[in-house]
Amino acid sequence: MPTLIRFVILNVGVGLLLGAATAASIVVFAPVxxxxxxxxxxxxxxxxxxxxxxxxxxxxxxxxLIMIAED
Structure with a gap:
């Protein structure tokens, strides 16, 4: 798999998991x-x-992407 595709899938996947955890925690602690x-x-x-x-x-x-540009 090309490096760029792996980079995009990894970073979007991590963000998606963080977002899902955030939504789930809001529903658990403050469903209203x-x-x-x-x-x-x-x-x-x-x-x-x-x-x-x-x-x-x-x-x-x-x-x-921004963090790569600073290297």
Whole structure:
């Protein structure tokens, strides 16, 4: 696998995992903050995990690219 593809997959994957962990921890500790007042809707939770994961993934990739440029 080319180095660039591996770099992108690794950094986006790490960011996605961080975002998913963040969304899950918010749902566990403060479910009302994300709109889960009465019960846990699996579709809403999946979309929120995807939203957090995508944002964190792109942020992690951008940070990694900037850190390479400083070397």
């Amino acid at each position: 903050a994300l709109g889960h007042g009465d019960g846990l809707d699996p579709l809403a939770l999946g979309l929120q995990i995807y939203a957090f994961g995508a944002s964190f993934g792109l942020g992690a990739l951008a940070t990694a």
